[in-house]
Each structure stands twice: as structure tokens, then as C-alpha cells.
Amino acid sequence: GYPLFRGKDRAMYRTRILFQPIATVAIRMTADPYKAHQFVKELVPEGRYLYDFIVSKQGVCLDLVSPCMPNLAPLKPFKEVLAKEPSSRESTALPAVGATFRFKLRATPSRHLPNTKVRVGIVGEGEQIAWLRRQGARLGFTIAPGQVVADDQGLISFSKSRDDRPIRYVDCHYTGYLTVTDPQAFRTAMADGVGRGKAFGFGMLRLGAA
Numbered sequence: 001g002y003p004l005f006r007g008k009d010r011a012m013y014r015t016r017i018l019f020q021p022i023a024t025v026a027i028r029m030t031a032d033p034y035k036a037h038q039f040v041k042e043l044v045p046e047g048r049y050l051y052d053f054i055v056s057k058q059g060v061c062l063d064l065v066s067p068c069m070p071n072l073a074p075l076k077p078f079k080e081v082l083a084k085e086p087s088s089r090e091s092t093a094l095p096a097v098g099a100t101f102r103f104k105l106r107a108t109p110s111r112h113l114p115n116t117k118v119r120v121g122i123v124g125e126g127e128q129i130a131w132l133r134r135q136g137a138r139l140g141f142t143i144a145p146g147q148v149v150a151d152d153q154g155l156i157s158f159s160k161s162r163d164d165r166p167i168r169y170v171d172c173h174y175t176g177y178l179t180v181t182d183p184q185a186f187r188t189a190m191a192d193g194v195g196r197g198k199a200f201g202f203g204m205l206r207l208g209a210a
Contacts, residue, residue, distance in 0.1 A: 012191055015043075015070050015088040017062040023081035026060035029053065033158050033200040034167075040064065041199075042074040050193045050204035052106055059083040065191070065204060094187065099180045101207040107132070107195040108169040108202045119196075121170030125150045128172050135194050140185030141178045148176030158200075169197050177210055 019026035029036040030053050040051050040062070047067040054061040064070060072086055095101075109122040109131035122131050128150040129143070136142055153171040160167075180186050193203025 011067065011090050011092075013066050013069055013088055013090050015062075015064040015066065015086060017064070017075065017086045018058060018083040019060045019062070019078070020081050020083045021057070021059045023060065023078070025078055025081065026053075026062070029062075030055065030060060033156065034160055036201055037199050039074070043070040043072065044068070045071065048192060048198070050198055051201055052204045052206065053201065063204070063206065067191070094183050095180045097180060097183060100210040101178055101180075102210050103174070103176065103178050103208070104206045105132075105174040105194060106202055106204070107172055107174060108197045109172055110170065110196060121155065121168075123152060123170060125152065128152065128174075132174060132194075135189075136178065136181075138185065139189035139194065140182030140187075141180050141189065143176060143178050148174060148178075150174050167200075169200065169202065171202075 025039070029039055036051070036053070040049060043049075043064065044066045049064060049066040051062060051064045054063055069088055069090075072088075075082065075086065109128045110119050111122055111131070112119050122128055129148055132148065132150070133143055151173040153173060155168055156171045157166045157168045159165070190205055192198075194205060195203050197203065
């Protein structure tokens with residue numbers, strides 16, 4: 001497992017919902033970010049949340065971080081396609097300065113065009129890693145040169161409906177090692193995520209032992 005972090009005035013919960021590999025609802029969510037957003041919003045109707053999907057031989061796991069215990073009632077229609085009972089727990093762990101973790105992060109690196117409010121996606125591994133290094137500077141962690149890989153999955157595009165303009169994000173999967181420099185700021189990264197697009201499955205730091 002890996003630690004989550006508790007803010008001064010709010011708890012942090014981690015929930016795992018494992019669907020069977022053939023579950024249509026899970027397959028649709030992994031293919032359509034807006035369907036995933038709608039589903040997760042039912043589980044956490046208020047407050048910020050972060051989520052990611054982990055696909056394995058066991059099934060499709062919805063990994064969710066939220067400031068409150070999720071409402072699991074929307075899962076009742078899908079009871080037959082759950083591989084196991086959902087699990088939720090509160091965690092209060094806080095890392096020490098210098099703690100090193102192996103991490104995975106799905107993020108959408110972006111920047112503003114000079115002298116405009118237009119935001120564009122960042123492409124190219126070098127620039128994408130530089131973006132993550134800048135994020136770490138304000139979110140309480142550093143990444144060592146040569147210890148992080150940025151795997152650009154390309155541009156994803158989806159719409160809320162057929163009549164809406166498409167929403168587009170650069171989809172970048174980071175893996176590697178990070179070191180905590182500021183526990184309080186790092187708690188913000190764990191609670192609020194990294195970068196944009198959090199409602200659509202971006203920004204959740206997943207940590208493991210180094």
C-alpha cells in the first residue's frame with residue numbers, strides 16, 4: 001500500500017472498487033473520460049476528488065481519493081460485476097523530509113502561450129519532465145535526473161455530448177522516483193493532485209516503496 005495525507009481540517013479517504021474484467025461499465029469508463037467523470041461524481045457529489053483506473057488480470061480497479069467517505073449506493077446496480085466488496089479507509093500518514101517513493105502519475109502537462117490566456121499541451125519527454133520538476137518545486141518534492149520516464153500517450157479527445165465542442169488533453173504517464181522536500185506542500189499534492197484535468201482522471205499521485 002501507500003500513504004495518503006490528512007489536512008488540518010479534513011480527512012482523506014482512499015477507496016478501491018474492483019470490477020470484473022468483463023464489466024461493461026468499467027470498460028466504458030476507461031474508454032470515455034466523461035462517462036468516468038459522471039460515475040465518480042455520483043460517488044463523491046461534493047468536494048474535490050482524484051481517481052485513476054488500474055487494469056490487471058483481476059479486473060478494472062477504480063482507485064479513488066476523496067475528502068469524505070464516498071457514497072457507494074450508485075454501485076448497487078453493478079453488484080454482480082464487482083470482483084470484490086469495495087474498500088474504503090481513512091489514512092493520516094505524513095512523510096518525513098527526505099522520504100523517497102516510487103511513483104506513478106497520469107497527468108496532462110500544459111502551459112500558457114506568452115502574453116495570452118491560451119493554454120496548450122506540452123509534448124516531448126524532456127519538456128514534460130521539466131514541467132513535472134516545476135510542479136514538484138511548489139508541491140514539496142523533487143525528481144532526480146534520469147530517474148523519471150514520461151510516456152506520452154498522445155492527445156485524448158472527448159465531448160460531453162454530440163453537440164458540445166471536444167475537450168482535449170495531452171495524456172502523459174509518468175513513472176519513477178521522487179523525494180519529499182516539504183511534507184505540508186506534498187500533502188497538497190496528494191490531496192488536490194498535480195496539474196489540470198483532475199475531474200477526468202488526471203493528477204493522482206500513486207506511491208509505493210522505493
